[in-house]
Amino acid sequence: xxxxxxxxxxxxxLALVAALAGSPAPASAHAPDPVLxxxxxxxxxxxxxxxxxxxxxxxxIRTAVNGAADDSNASRRSKAATFTYDxxxxxxxxxxxxxxxxxxxxxxxxxxxxxxxxxxxxENGHRYDWGVLRWCEMNGDPDGCYDxxxxxLDELGHVLGLDHHVNYADDSDYADAVxxxxxxxxxxxxxxxxxxxxCDIATLQQQYDVASWSTPYSTCLDVPTRTTLTATSTDVVxxxxxxxxxxxxxxxxxxxxxNPIAGRVVVLQLRSGTTWTDFLTLxxxxxxxxxxxxxAMRATGDYRAVYRKTSSEGVRTSTSATVTVAVTAGCxxxxxxxxxxxxxx
Amino acid sequence: xxxxxxxxxxxxxPGAALVIALAIAPGACTSAGATPAAAVGAPTTxxxxxxxxxxxPTPRPTEVPGPPRASIAGGSAGIVQxxxxxxxxxxxxxxxxxxxxxxSVPVAAGAPITVTLDPALAPGRWAARWAPVVAGSAGDPxxxxxxxxxxxxxxxxxxxxxxGLQVEITFAxxxxxxxxxxxxxxx
Numbered sequence: 001x002x003x004x005x006x007x008x009x010x011x012x013x014l015a016l017v018a019a020l021a022g023s024p025a026p027a028s029a030h031a032p033d034p035v036l037x038x039x040x041x042x043x044x045x046x047x048x049x050x051x052x053x054x055x056x057x058x059x060x061i062r063t064a065v066n067g068a069a070d071d072s073n074a075s076r077r078s079k080a081a082t083f084t085y086d087x088x089x090x091x092x093x094x095x096x097x098x099x100x101x102x103x104x105x106x107x108x109x110x111x112x113x114x115x116x117x118x119x120x121x122x123e124n125g126h127r128y129d130w131g132v133l134r135w136c137e138m139n140g141d142p143d144g145c146y147d148x149x150x151x152x153l154d155e156l157g158h159v160l161g162l163d164h165h166v167n168y169a170d171d172s173d174y175a176d177a178v179x180x181x182x183x184x185x186x187x188x189x190x191x192x193x194x195x196x197x198x199c200d201i202a203t204l205q206q207q208y209d210v211a212s213w214s215t216p217y218s219t220c221l222d223v224p225t226r227t228t229l230t231a232t233s234t235d236v237v238x239x240x241x242x243x244x245x246x247x248x249x250x251x252x253x254x255x256x257x258x259n260p261i262a263g264r265v266v267v268l269q270l271r272s273g274t275t276w277t278d279f280l281t282l283x284x285x286x287x288x289x290x291x292x293x294x295x296a297m298r299a300t301g302d303y304r305a306v307y308r309k310t311s312s313e314g315v316r317t318s319t320s321a322t323v324t325v326a327v328t329a330g331c332x333x334x335x336x337x338x339x340x341x342x343x344x345x
Numbered sequence: 346x347x348x349x350x351x352x353x354x355x356x357x358x359p360g361a362a363l364v365i366a367l368a369i370a371p372g373a374c375t376s377a378g379a380t381p382a383a384a385v386g387a388p389t390t391x392x393x394x395x396x397x398x399x400x401x402p403t404p405r406p407t408e409v410p411g412p413p414r415a416s417i418a419g420g421s422a423g424i425v426q427x428x429x430x431x432x433x434x435x436x437x438x439x440x441x442x443x444x445x446x447x448x449s450v451p452v453a454a455g456a457p458i459t460v461t462l463d464p465a466l467a468p469g470r471w472a473a474r475w476a477p478v479v480a481g482s483a484g485d486p487x488x489x490x491x492x493x494x495x496x497x498x499x500x501x502x503x504x505x506x507x508x509g510l511q512v513e514i515t516f517a518x519x520x521x522x523x524x525x526x527x528x529x530x531x532x
């Protein structure tokens with residue numbers, strides 16, 4: 001230890017600095033969790049873990065660890081790796097006294113992506129300078145205990161590459177992440193959260209991609225979208241059926257760019273004067289991210305497709321370019337010009 | 346068995362520790378608090394990746410770098426070392442609670458406090474949070490200061506009582522650590 005001794009004059013200067021420096025809250029609050037250095041596991045990698053030799057957890061903690069693995073698998077909403085207990089697994093979960101968690105750690109991890117991870121939990125009853133560790137699962141859930149399943153889920157988030165979430169100044173968004181700088185005890189908010197928070201999921205989606213094209217994007221994200229519109233014909237005779245096809249894709253960065261976005265609601269709008277009104281809800285087609293609908297055309301009109309953001313996911317509204325469909329009066333001849341092509345006499 | 350997997354502070358820059366100015370009152374320089382980066386051993390046989398599948402075992406180093414020690418200088422207690430809480434450091438990480446160390450540091454209301462790091466590492470982003478301590482536990486944070494400058498600065502709360510102070514610093518390469526103190530603000 002080699003601290004600087006601060007002189008009185010230095011203190012005066014520092015006090016002035018203290019009055020001027022700092023900002024009220026971290027600017028990145030409510031953003032997706034930061035990312036740990038060191039790379040990632042492969043998409044959907046199946047990570048199998050076993051109990052460390054000499055460190056097999058007691059039954060209640062084994063249940064908590066396996067529960068946390070299930071929690072991670074079920075709530076990742078991404079192609080992040082999954083965790084499964086396997087007595088022959090190459091990754092280890094260790095419970096006991098000899099853990100590399102520093103003097104104050106409840107639990108800790110080591111990750112060597114994409115190859116290996118280890119996870120350690122301190123033993124129940126461990127005495128710190130500041131208190132005694134009580135795992136809820138082993139002590140009947142008294143106030144002040146730590147929920148092992150929650151703590152292990154936090155560690156598994158780290159294994160997947162998540163760093164601690166940056167909270168609002170008053171921690172009012174604590175529930176938005178399980179991967180937190182400090183762990184809450186019962187009964188404080190989030191103490192027994194058994195699913196990843198939306199800002200944990202956001203980073204998992206950014207790093208590993210969404211689980212499927214219909215998976216909702218985390219509301220901790222704000223991903224732009226892109227909507228396009230085409231028509232089978234833009235010059236038709238009245239009464240002809242035109243099929244409109246819209247495509248909806250993500251326009252974010254990295255993994256979240258150019259993803260088809262399936263299973264949403266895309267509406268075809270028609271312009272009337274200066275006003276656009278909903279004309280037809282397009283149905284999802286067999287191609288992910290495509291939506292189609294057909295109508296018999298009666299008059300020339302301008303059309304566009306709109307995807308409207310909903311409150312249940314973190315993507316933006318987008319509107320396609322306008323497609324004009326020109327409609328001419330129906331012909332009474334045997335062969336109409338439109339049906340034989342522009343070169344027809 | 347027994348290669349120890351200790352967490353030790355990285356070899357830092359030569360010379361004096363970095364001053365993180367949190368605002369302090371001058372006082373005697375004594376050291377207190379637990380060693381934040383103490384070595385805690387784990388048997389290789391217990392924790393290492395003993396492979397039973399095609400995945401090659403990953404050798405575990407006997408020693409890995411960890412966060413620096415952090416101290417504050419303030420009030421009559423002099424320099425007081427903080428308790429290391431959660432950290433993530435080069436593939437290793439630990440999680441813990443908001444620690445309320447048993448020994449409180451007396452500080453005048455609103456007094457400036459300074460933090461030193463040993464070894465000196467330049468913060469990339471920092472946040473200092475104050476939470477009221479009731480019955481030995483910290484409540485929700487009541488005030489936060491943050492910044493990106495090398496000199497981290499805050500002042501002690503004006504309201505008297507016992508306060509928990511958390512200083513969380515993010516360093517280069519995604520390294521991050523939080524330290525805790527218990528502060529007594531005199532009426």
